[in-house]
Amino acid sequence: MLSDxxxxxxxxxxxxxxxxxxxxxANLPALEAAGRYAASMAGRPHASFDFLTPEEAADFDxxxxxxxxxxxxxxxxxxxxxxxxxxxxxxxxxxSHMGEPFRGSLAELNAGVSRYVGxxxxxxxxxxxxxxxxxxxxxxxxxFGLVHMLTVMGMFCNPSYGxxxxxxxxxxxxxxxxxxxxxxxxxxxxxxxxxxxxx
Amino acid sequence: xxxxxxxYPTNKPVDFVVIGSGxxxxxIAKELSxxxxxxxxxxxxxxxxxxxxxxxxxxxxxxxxxxxxxxxHPQTFRRxxxxxxxxxxxxxxxxxMHAVGGSSVHFTAxxxxxxxxxxxxxxxWGPIAGTGFADWPITYQELEPYxxxxxxxxxVSGLAGASPFDPPRTKPYPVPPLPVKSxxxxxxxxxxxxxxxxxxxxxxILSHPHNGRNACHHCGxxxxxxxxxxxxxxxxxSVIPVAEKTGRCEIxxxxxxxxxxxxxxxxxxxxxxxxxxxxxxxxxxxAVVLCANxxxxxxxxxxxxxxxxxxxxxxxxxxxxxxxxxxxxxYAGGLWDQPLNEYKSVQVTRLVHDFYDADPKRGFYGGxxxxxxxxxxxxxxxxxxxxxxxxxxxxxxxxxxxxxxxxTRTMYINGHTTSLPVETxxxxxxxxxxxxxxxxxxxxxxxxxxNDLAMMQFLQDRGMEILEAAGAKRRWAYPVTETTLIAxxxxxxxxxxDPRESVVDRFHRAHDVPNLFICDGSSFVTSxxxxxxxxxxxxxxxxxxxxxxxxxxxxx
Numbered sequence: 001m002l003s004d005x006x007x008x009x010x011x012x013x014x015x016x017x018x019x020x021x022x023x024x025x026a027n028l029p030a031l032e033a034a035g036r037y038a039a040s041m042a043g044r045p046h047a048s049f050d051f052l053t054p055e056e057a058a059d060f061d062x063x064x065x066x067x068x069x070x071x072x073x074x075x076x077x078x079x080x081x082x083x084x085x086x087x088x089x090x091x092x093x094x095x096s097h098m099g100e101p102f103r104g105s106l107a108e109l110n111a112g113v114s115r116y117v118g119x120x121x122x123x124x125x126x127x128x129x130x131x132x133x134x135x136x137x138x139x140x141x142x143x144f145g146l147v148h149m150l151t152v153m154g155m156f157c158n159p160s161y162g163x164x165x166x167x168x169x170x171x172x173x174x175x176x177x178x179x180x181x182x183x184x185x186x187x188x189x190x191x192x193x194x195x196x197x198x199x
Numbered sequence: 200x201x202x203x204x205x206x207y208p209t210n211k212p213v214d215f216v217v218i219g220s221g222x223x224x225x226x227i228a229k230e231l232s233x234x235x236x237x238x239x240x241x242x243x244x245x246x247x248x249x250x251x252x253x254x255x256x257x258x259x260x261x262x263x264x265x266x267x268x269x270x271x272h273p274q275t276f277r278r279x280x281x282x283x284x285x286x287x288x289x290x291x292x293x294x295x296m297h298a299v300g301g302s303s304v305h306f307t308a309x310x311x312x313x314x315x316x317x318x319x320x321x322x323x324w325g326p327i328a329g330t331g332f333a334d335w336p337i338t339y340q341e342l343e344p345y346x347x348x349x350x351x352x353x354x355v356s357g358l359a360g361a362s363p364f365d366p367p368r369t370k371p372y373p374v375p376p377l378p379v380k381s382x383x384x385x386x387x388x389x390x391x392x393x394x395x396x397x398x399x400x401x402x403x404i405l406s407h408p409h410n411g412r413n414a415c416h417h418c419g420x421x422x423x424x425x426x427x428x429x430x431x432x433x434x435x436x437s438v439i440p441v442a443e444k445t446g447r448c449e450i451x452x453x454x455x456x457x458x459x460x461x462x463x464x465x466x467x468x469x470x471x472x473x474x475x476x477x478x479x480x481x482x483x484x485x486a487v488v489l490c491a492n493x494x495x496x497x498x499x500x501x502x503x504x505x506x507x508x509x510x511x512x513x514x515x516x517x518x519x520x521x522x523x524x525x526x527x528x529x530y531a532g533g534l535w536d537q538p539l540n541e542y543k544s545v546q547v548t549r550l551v552h553d554f555y556d557a558d559p560k561r562g563f564y565g566g567x568x569x570x571x572x573x574x575x576x577x578x579x580x581x582x583x584x585x586x587x588x589x590x591x592x593x594x595x596x597x598x599x600x601x602x603x604x605x606x607t608r609t610m611y612i613n614g615h616t617t618s619l620p621v622e623t624x625x626x627x628x629x630x631x632x633x634x635x636x637x638x639x640x641x642x643x644x645x646x647x648x649x650n651d652l653a654m655m656q657f658l659q660d661r662g663m664e665i666l667e668a669a670g671a672k673r674r675w676a677y678p679v680t681e682t683t684l685i686a687x688x689x690x691x692x693x694x695x696x697d698p699r700e701s702v703v704d705r706f707h708r709a710h711d712v713p714n715l716f717i718c719d720g721s722s723f724v725t726s727x728x729x730x731x732x733x734x735x736x737x738x739x740x741x742x743x744x745x746x747x748x749x750x751x752x753x754x755x
Binding site for chain 1: 254255256257258261262264270378379380381383384385416417418419420535537538539540541542543544577578580581582583593594595596598599602603606607
C-alpha cells in the first residue's frame with residue numbers, strides 16, 4: 001500500500017533519530033572543532049558583531065562553507081562572508097533591508113535541520129560529516145535562497161565590504177579587476193582585430 | 200569648464216518645465232534651450248557625475264542604489280486585474296534609474312533604429328483580437344532625420360549598410376563599431392553557417408572620441424552602471440551639458456513631482472513637487488513637457504485630477520497607463536573550451552535581424568532581434584537563476600568547480616521580441632500601498648499575450664541553433680517564462696490621431712490639454728523589437744523641434 005510508505009521527510013527523521021547517537025560518537029572530534037569555532041565566535045566582544053548573534057554567525061559560517069567549500073582553492077570562509085554579512089545587514093548599512101529576512105531564513109533552516117535530526121538543534125551543532133546531508137534536507141526551503149545569496153555576495157563583492165578578502169572570489173572566477181582592457185578580450189576574437197585599426 | 204546655469208524663481212512662469220531628465224527629457228531640454236527658451240528640468244533623482252560612478256556590483260545592482268532604493272519606492276505587481284497586487288520584494292518590477300540622465304545613465308546602450316514596418320504593421324498584418332494593435336500616426340521616413348540626429352548628437356557607434364535589413368539612412372554613423380568580442384565572433388560564425396546575416400551592433404557607446412567625449416575603455420560595467428569615462432552616450436554625457444551651456448536651462452535635481460495643476464481654462468499652470476528637504480514647491484510654467492517614463496508619467500497624470508479632469512489629467516480617453524509593452528527577452532547559453540572573457544567590454548557587439556519581421560508562416564504575430572551578450576557580473580552570475588545552466592548545482596564542490604570553469608567560457612544568445620499592446624496590461628495607482636512621500640505606489644498589471652510568448656520561444660529555438668552551429672561544447676536554454684521584470688515602460692500614453700483612442704497627438708501634445716506635451720517611451724504605439732531608446736530619442740528630437748516651432752508661432 002502506498003500509504004504504508006513513509007514520506008521522505010518522515011523516513012529521514014526516523015533514521016536520523018535512530019542513528020543520532022552513532023553520529024555523535026563518530027563525529028565527536030569534528031563536533032568539538034565546530035563547537036570551538038562557535039565558542040570562539042561567541043567569545044568575541046559583543047561589539048564585534050553589529051547584527052548577527054554569535055549563534056547566527058556560527059550557523060551561517062557552517063552553511064556558507066558548504067555552499068562554497070574550501071578545497072584546493074579558498075572558499076567562503078577565507079573570503080570572510082560571515083563578517084561581510086554582519087556588516088552589510090547591520091542597521092543603516094547597504095543591505096539592512098535584508099537583515100530581518102536573513103535572520104528569518106537562518107531560523108527556517110535551523111528549524112528544518114531540527115526536523116531532520118529529530119530534535120532541537122542548530123546548523124553549527126550538526127557533526128561536520130553530516131552537514132552536507134543536513135543542507136540537502138533544507139536546500140529547497142525558501143530561506144535557503146537568501147542565505148545562498150548572502151554567501152555569494154560575500155564571496156564576490158568588492159573587498160571594501162569586508163567580503164572577497166584577498167579577492168579570492170574573483171580569482172576563482174578568473175575575473176580581473178583592472179577595468180581597462182584592450183582587445184583581444186578572449187581566445188575567439190584573437191584574430192579579429194587586425195582590421196580594427198586602433199581597435 | 201564652469202558653466203553658468205540659471206536659477207529660475209518658482210513664482211514666475213518659465214517657458215517650459217520638463218519633468219524628467221532621461222533619454223527623452225534630456226533631448227527636449229537641449230532642443231528647447233538651444234532654441235532660445237527658458238527651461239527648468241525637474242528630476243527626482245540626484246545629480247551624479249562621472250566621478251560618482253563606480254564598479255560596485257553590490258551597491259548598484261543589489262543595493263538598488265541607482266534605482267531609488269527598495270523602501271522609498273515600493274511597487275506592486277499582479278498578473279491580472281482580478282488579482283490583488285503584491286508588494287515586490289527585492290528588485291522591483293519596474294526598473295529605471297533615479298538620477299539626472301535617467302535610465303540612459305545605466306542602460307546597455309543598444310541603439311537599433313526601428314524599421315519601416317514598425318510604424319505600419321497593423322495595416323500590413325491586420326487586426327489581432329483582444330489587442331490595441333494599431334499603426335503609428337507617423338512613418339519611418341518622417342522620423343529618419345531625427346534618428347540621424349541621435350546618431351550624431353547623442354553619439355552612436357556602428358557600420359552603415361552592414362545589415363541588409365536596415366532601413367534607409369541619410370548619413371553614416373559618426374564613429375565605427377566597437378571592437379568585436381569573442382561572443383560576436385562566435386555569433387557571426389554560427390549565424391553565417393545557418394545562412395543568416397549577422398552585423399556589428401549599433402551602440403550608444405563611443406568607439407572613438409566624438410563631440411569632445413572619451414572613447415570606451417572596455418571596463419564592461421555598462422548595464423545597470425553609470426560610465427565613469429563619459430563614453431556611454433547617456434543624456435547626462437551628451438545633451439544635458441549642451442542644454443546647460445546655453446545658460447537658459449536649469450537642471451533641478453532631487454525634485455519629486457507629484458501634481459500638475461491647471462487653471463480655469465484647463466491649461467497647465469504649475470508643477471508641484473517636493474524639494475530635497477521635502478518642502479513642497481510649485482514651479483509656474485507656460486507649458487509642460489512630461490518625460491518621466493511610462494510608469495511615472497502615468498502616476499503623475501492620474502494623481503493630477505481636478506474638476507475639469509476627474510479621470511486624471513489628459514485622460515478623457517481612459518487610455519493613460521494602458522497598453523503597457525515591456526518587450527520579451529530570452530536566454531540561451533553556451534559553453535566553450537577556451538576563455539571568452541565576456542565580462543570585458545560592452546555587453547553586445549554583433550546582432551542578427553533576420554527574424555525582425557513577423558511572418559504568417561510561423562502561425563502567430565511577432566518579430567525580434569538576436570544578439571550575443573553576457574551581462575553577468577560576479578555576484579549576478581553566481582546567484583540562483585544567474586549565469587550557470589539551470590541544472591547546475593547551487594552549492595558544494597561541483598558548484599564551485601562550475602563557477603571556475605564557466606564564468607569566463609560562457610556566452611548567451613538573447614532574443615528580444617515584440618509585445619502586443621493589450622489594454623489590460625497597465626500601470627495604475629495602488630489603492631493601499633504608499634511610497635515614502637505618501638503617494639500611491641506604482642501598480643503594474645502585466646501578462647504576456649500568447650503571441651508574445653510564442654515569439655519568445657521561436658527566438659529561443661533560433662538561439663539554440665546558432666549556439667550549435669557556432670560549436671558550443673554545451674548548450675542550455677532558460678525556459679521561456681512570463682515577463683515580471685520591466686525596463687521598457689512603453690505605450691502607456693500612446694500617440695494617435697483619434698482623441699478617444701490615444702493620449703497625445705502626432706506631435707506629442709496631449710489631446711485634452713493644449714500646453715501639455717508627453718514624450719518618452721509612453722508615446723509608443725507598438726513595441727518595436729526590444730531596443731526602444733534610440734526611437735525614444737528620435738521622437739524627442741522631433742517633438743522638441745515641433746514644440747519650439749509651436750511656441751514661436753504662439754500656438755501653445
